[in-house]
Amino acid sequence: MKTELTKSNEQTPARRAEEQRLAIRPRVDVFENEREYLVVADVPGVAKDAIDVRFEDGELRLEARRWTQANTDQPLSAEYHVADYRRAFAMPDGVDADKIEAELKSGVLEVHLPKSEAKRPRRIDIRAS
Amino acid sequence: MLSRLTDFDRTFDVLDELRRQMDRVWNDYDGSWGVTRSTTQPLSTASWPRCNVLDAGANLVVTTEVPGLSEKDLDVSLEDGVLTIAGERKPTELEGYAVHRRERPALRFARSFALPMKVDAEKTSASVKDGILTITLAKAPEARPRQISVKAAS
Numbered sequence: 654m655k656t657e658l659t660k661s662n663e664q665t666p667a668r669r670a671e672e673q674r675l676a677i678r679p680r681v682d683v684f685e686n687e688r689e690y691l692v693v694a695d696v697p698g699v700a701k702d703a704i705d706v707r708f709e710d711g712e713l714r715l716e717a718r719r720w721t722q723a724n725t726d727q728p729l730s731a732e733y734h735v736a737d738y739r740r741a742f743a744m745p746d747g748v749d750a751d752k753i754e755a756e757l758k759s760g761v762l763e764v765h766l767p768k769s770e771a772k773r774p775r776r777i778d779i780r781a782s
Numbered sequence: 783m784l785s786r787l788t789d790f791d792r793t794f795d796v797l798d799e800l801r802r803q804m805d806r807v808w809n810d811y812d813g814s815w816g817v818t819r820s821t822t823q824p825l826s827t828a829s830w831p832r833c834n835v836l837d838a839g840a841n842l843v844v845t846t847e848v849p850g851l852s853e854k855d856l857d858v859s860l861e862d863g864v865l866t867i868a869g870e871r872k873p874t875e876l877e878g879y880a881v882h883r884r885e886r887p888a889l890r891f892a893r894s895f896a897l898p899m900k901v902d903a904e905k906t907s908a909s910v911k912d913g914i915l916t917i918t919l920a921k922a923p924e925a926r927p928r929q930i931s932v933k934a935a936s
Contacts, residue, residue, distance in 0.1 A: 684879035695849035697913030760849035760913015
């Protein structure tokens with residue numbers, strides 16, 4: 654009897670672990686003034702180089718990988734998962750994609766999305782005739 | 783006859799419970815992005831900040847998610863075997879901005895933990911990095927795990 658080993662698609666354990674990393678939606682505040690939109694997200698446990706902020710087709714995507722702590726310790730009590738963060742927002746038209754800036758400070762991510770010139774409110778002077 | 787009717791009612795209880803559980807599954811799952819939704823539920827100050835407690839052999843390690851807080855906003859104390867983490871998260875002060883969404887409220891909190899073993903208060907340290915507060919409590923010598931060597935009986 655011959656046993657055939659069939660190879661399923663490339664699924665190394667490392668890759669599987671990568672795909673199965675748990676991700677949660679970070680809490681956010683969203684603000685707006687006449688110059689910009691501002692998205693503030695809580696991402697505790699993330700270092701600056703582990704954040705990916707993308708703006709594509711009017712959608713803002715936030716992804717952040719958390720640094721993992723050594724998992725050899727025994728949890729006596731666990732109230733949170735050490736999970737990555739992922740969230741997307743549909744932004745209104747008129748965001749100047751080239752001028753988007755992001756800043757991370759003690760686990761809080763701030764993304765500034767400036768409005769393009771054309772979308773900003775303008776003050777119209779009234780001339781006396 | 784009456785008892786049968788009550789039984790009948792309970793049958794639907796089971797179905798209701800099942801439906802509730804299924805609702806919960808769907809509520810927690812955002813199919814489009816494969817992301818759980820639980821973090822966007824309203825904050826409860828009773829469980830904020832969320833803490834994990836680990837037993838690391840000689841130490842007890844408490845980690846807490848405190849986004850936006852620095853060491854001066856936090857107050858960690860140890861008294862009679864009770865660890866207390868207190869502090870305040872101030873509101874994001876923004877002049878002239880309209881608010882579209884607010885999931886990160888300002889809050890004042892205090893949480894206490896009765897520690898499961900004696901710790902050495904002198905050897906306790908706490909630090910904040912990237913919005914994670916880590917408190918390392920050294921166990922008292924008598925509370926540390928001990929290796930017992932097994933001798934072969936002659």
